[in-house]
Amino acid sequence: MAAVRLRDLAAELGLDISTVSRALRGDRRVRPETRERITRLASSLGYRANLRARALAEGRSRTVWLVLPGLERPVERECAVHAGRWLFDRGYDLLLAPHRDDPRAYARILDRLASGGADGALLIPGDVSPSDAPPGDVAAELPLLESGLPFAYLDRSVPGVRAPVATTDNEAAGRALASAAAGAAARSGAALASAVDAFRSGRNPVEAARSRGWRAGMAGLGVPISGLGGGPGPIAVAASTQEEIEAALRDLGDEGRSGPFVAAAFDRWEPRGGPLFAAFVAIQDFRTMAYAAVELLAEGLASGVALETREVLVPLLELRSVGERGMEAGLNE
């Protein structure tokens, strides 16, 4: 019942292991009849190459890990599926390693990677706020860097870690949302009085870039960025998610503001009525982002060495307008 080895096939056929090995992996310097005998016996005995031995001998395992916090967010799921397909076509298997924001799990995953657990890796970092970052967490990817394993960041990067990144052009997306929001207000006859920046800039580089774009866009249009107060007239509120925008509006409401507004969010917006008169959604192109990350990684997989720092910015898939139906209703309040 023990697994069949090359040695068993060779012994059975009176050949040498190396000949059997060559035949089974398609090396053409094996006489056709010999190859025939070998493949026949191999399949009849159910021979399967031992991947552990092959990985040791070849120095690679044709395996890539995608390290991510969890599976809840669309980025994670979509990138996983697409990157998996791209890599599959290149002969690699993509395995997902979720660390559940558990620092110990995260450390062990990176440690295994650095020890030859895979040929390369894609990393989607979790949120790192200065307060809840465990000591030494900044250096969590240190083993990876030292090992020289090729890896690339996906969606976001970790400041200070030198590695390539594939991410949405979030700054451009922020600017695009700004101009769309201002345009919608203008078309409705009431120019934007001010804009609210509800991005969580300190959270990660993505939020920071979106905030920069939004503020720059509004500045270029002459619309002032207001804090929680703000003057009368229609306002535009931007954040990464609908929930964050709604939370910001509740804060504004407490200070006397509940009038019409324009919403600018990413990826998803469910119309729920209320004083909204227009909503714009920046739809990210996860498919292309995953492709770009795989492209970045591919160089390293071929050469087997770590990659240079580089940033690939993927344009938005679409800037979608939703919920403009309620525009008049919003203005009539």
Next chain:
Amino acid sequence: MAAVRLRDLAAELGLDISTVSRALRGDRRVRPETRERITRLASSLGYRANLRARALAEGRSRTVWLVLPGLERPVERECAVHAGRWLFDRGYDLLLAPHRDDPRAYARILDRLASGGADGALLIPGDVSPSDAPPGDVAAELPLLESGLPFAYLDRSVPGVRAPVATTDNEAAGRALASAAAGAAARSGAALASAVDAFRSGRNPVEAARSRGWRAGMAGLGVPISGLGGGPGPIAVAASTQEEIEAALRDLGDEGRSGPFVAAAFDRWEPRGGPLFAAFVAIQDFRTMAYAAVELLAEGLASGVALETREVLVPLLELRSVGERGMEAGLNE
């Protein structure tokens, strides 16, 4: 820049490889001072054990794969997270291998597993309808079975494949939903006229078990199972998802039925008004299910051999009642 090996440490210290190996792995028959010298040099040189070599020598990799179709459904995500934690605590890393319902990807994953890619596996099968099953797909897990790798099914099993399963007690859940639905109708003063079975029994064993339970429960209560027609009076409709129930109702509507009804679904129900007067949701216990599967697998991981067929039925986490507010409204239509 090449990776540091045991050999390098041994040479540097004038010791033998075997001593260094023992020291680094906590074997106590090494003189404390020697161990000290070794560990010091190892960490100063950044030594990392080569996992590929270790896996070959030890015959295992302390790695388990979770093979699943995708990451969309709650089962997949929740089981992945929980199983990952349980296995982590046992010293194993859980890696996710989504096959995107691509038969080639699926075959390659199972092939790698059978060739020693991991020490064990958990499988969440996709839907297999007789029509779209590619030829030979039934035997897709054949390599796995032949290899003797320990694995267990999670959530569902594949008929005909001998392996242990951890799944919800779907038949009991179906019965529970039946009695809850009938009870709600009785409490509202209008006994159930008939029940609709909208489960997709041919799709997979889970759907089949739910359907059996629902039918048996209704039979025990003397409520006839109706087809698309059905008589007058309140009816109960059961299916795995809200969408499937709504689809079934649209069909009923075409035949003249749009009156009040009781809904019985799994895991999720969003109240949306309409002629509904009660909804019951069977909430599955994914956490316990994942735990049970890991327990099943653990035996095999310890012994290294395939497991006996066995079925662990996990009770529902909860039978939740939602949307009963609309009961009177529904009856008044």
Next chain:
DNA sequence: TTGTAGGCGTTATCAT
């Protein structure tokens, strides 16, 4: 076209 032999880096079994 086939065989020989060394190597991949660790672990494990003997001696000493």
Next chain:
DNA sequence: ATGATAACGCCTACAA
């Protein structure tokens, strides 16, 4: 407590 040596199963120059 340490060292020599043989696995682990496969790959790959190099030789024949």
